[in-house]
Amino acid sequence: MVVDTKTPESADLIFHALSDATRRDILLRCLEGEYSVSTLASYYPMSFAAVQKHVAVLEKAHLVTKRRRGREQMVRGDVVVAIEQTLAVLEQFETMWRSRLDRMGQILRETTTQGGVP
Amino acid sequence: MVVDTKTPESADLIFHALSDATRRDILLRCLEGEYSVSTLASYYPMSFAAVQKHVAVLEKAHLVTKRRRGREQMVRGDVVVAIEQTLAVLEQFETMWRSRLDRMGQILRETTTQGGVP
DNA sequence: CGTATCTACAACCATATGGTTGTATGTTAT
DNA sequence: ATAACATACAACCATATGGTTGTAGATACG
Numbered sequence: 001m002v003v004d005t006k007t008p009e010s011a012d013l014i015f016h017a018l019s020d021a022t023r024r025d026i027l028l029r030c031l032e033g034e035y036s037v038s039t040l041a042s043y044y045p046m047s048f049a050a051v052q053k054h055v056a057v058l059e060k061a062h063l064v065t066k067r068r069r070g071r072e073q074m075v076r077g078d079v080v081v082a083i084e085q086t087l088a089v090l091e092q093f094e095t096m097w098r099s100r101l102d103r104m105g106q107i108l109r110e111t112t113t114q115g116g117v118p
Numbered sequence: 119m120v121v122d123t124k125t126p127e128s129a130d131l132i133f134h135a136l137s138d139a140t141r142r143d144i145l146l147r148c149l150e151g152e153y154s155v156s157t158l159a160s161y162y163p164m165s166f167a168a169v170q171k172h173v174a175v176l177e178k179a180h181l182v183t184k185r186r187r188g189r190e191q192m193v194r195g196d197v198v199v200a201i202e203q204t205l206a207v208l209e210q211f212e213t214m215w216r217s218r219l220d221r222m223g224q225i226l227r228e229t230t231t232q233g234g235v236p
Numbered sequence: 237c238g239t240a241t242c243t244a245c246a247a248c249c250a251t252a253t254g255g256t257t258g259t260a261t262g263t264t265a266t
Numbered sequence: 267a268t269a270a271c272a273t274a275c276a277a278c279c280a281t282a283t284g285g286t287t288g289t290a291g292a293t294a295c296g
Contacts, residue, residue, distance in 0.1 A: 009139050019133035020284085024207065031214035038242055050285055052243075057283095071242050071293040079215050083208060089142065090201060090208070096149035097197050138254085156272055168255055170273075175253095189263040189272050 010061070014086050017061035022046075023054045030064050031077035037066075040075060128179070132204050135179035140164075141172050148182050149195035155184075158193065 017023055026040055041051040055075055058064040065078045135141055140162055147153055147161070159169040173193055176182040183196045 011142070012137050012139060015133050015137035018207070019130050019137055021127050021130060022284095024129070027211065028214055031211060032217070036242075046284085047286060048243085049245085049287080052245095053284070068293095073243065077211075077215065079211055083211055083215070087208060089136070090205060093145065093149060093195075093197055093201055096146055097195065097201070099150070140254095154272075164254090165256065166273085167257080167275085170275090171254070186263095191273065 010085060011089050013061040014063065015089075017057050017063055018086075020054070020057075022051075023058055026051070026054055026075075027058055027063055027077055027079075030058075030075050031079060034074045034076045036069075036072035036074055038072070128203060129207050131179040132181065133207075135175050135181055136204075138172070138175075140169075141176055144169070144172055144193075145176055145181055145195055145197075148176075148193050149197060152192045152194045154187075154190035154192055156190070 018027075022044055025044075029035055029040065029043070037052055037055055038048060040055065041048040044051055055064065055066070059066065063077065063079060064075050066073045066075050068074070136145075143161075144158055147158065155170055155173055156166060158173065159166040162169055173182065173184070177184065181195065181197060182193050184191045184193050186192070
């Protein structure tokens with residue numbers, strides 16, 4: 001069975017957004033409180049435009065939202081939906097992982113019971 | 119305060135590895151059981167070499183390991199450490215998120231004790 | 237009004253990514 | 267030994283990424 005490929009999966013966007021340390025840091029800050037883009041930019045050793053782009057990536061993944069406040073654009077974390085999806089994916093992995101552990105345990109139990117395969 | 123930047127964070131590697139649907143699918147399969155690279159390749163509409171590269175990305179993130187079995191290279195999921203790190207990062211986000219919710223709840227409680235907008 | 241600030245966006249650059257094909261190396265089976 | 271299979275790896279290509287600078291549009295302030 002072939003994998004999806006047609007949809008630009010939202011999981012793709014979320015994981016990609018989280019794959020950069022600067023973006024993770026921005027997200028953490030914006031979960032803590034609201035920050036204007038220029039304020040955020042002041043925290044990192046890169047240009048305003050670069051930070052702007054990072055915010056855009058987070059926005060596309062629906063991890064943050066922006067709202068105008070006067071001449072500034074306030075960024076805030078909006079994780080409730082997104083992180084849930086991410087956790088759902090990870091849980092999928094965990095389920096697989098656990099089921100394999102279970103099977104290994106099963107095999108171990110069988111082999112240690114020696115000869116007596118139920 | 120400036121973000122890390124010096125370390126090629128393992129979180130970077132993990133999130134990046136998970137940001138591609140094909141790789142997530144490969145990981146799921148390899149958590150379920152062992153597959154040779156060529157067997158894996160047969161599942162996806164792309165060349166053997168492409169799948170090989172995807173496996174390499176997963177390997178670099180320590181999400182899978184390979185072991186030789188005859189002329190094949192068997193790939194298996196090795197998530198125990200990696201996913202824990204990923205979950206740790208997400209928990210960080212969740213903590214921030216919750217603490218903000220708490221503060222919002224606090225504010226709501228304060229304001230509703232007053233005028234009382236239902 | 238004019239000016240300073242914050243933002244948006246385009247153009248550009250170097251490097252990384254995701255894909256291809258081709259070739260070389262190992263391992264099994266005949 | 268030879269053929270067949272599984273893998274590794276290099277070279278190449280198009281596009282995406284992460285960064286830069288520069289310019290133009292809004293909005294606040296004196």
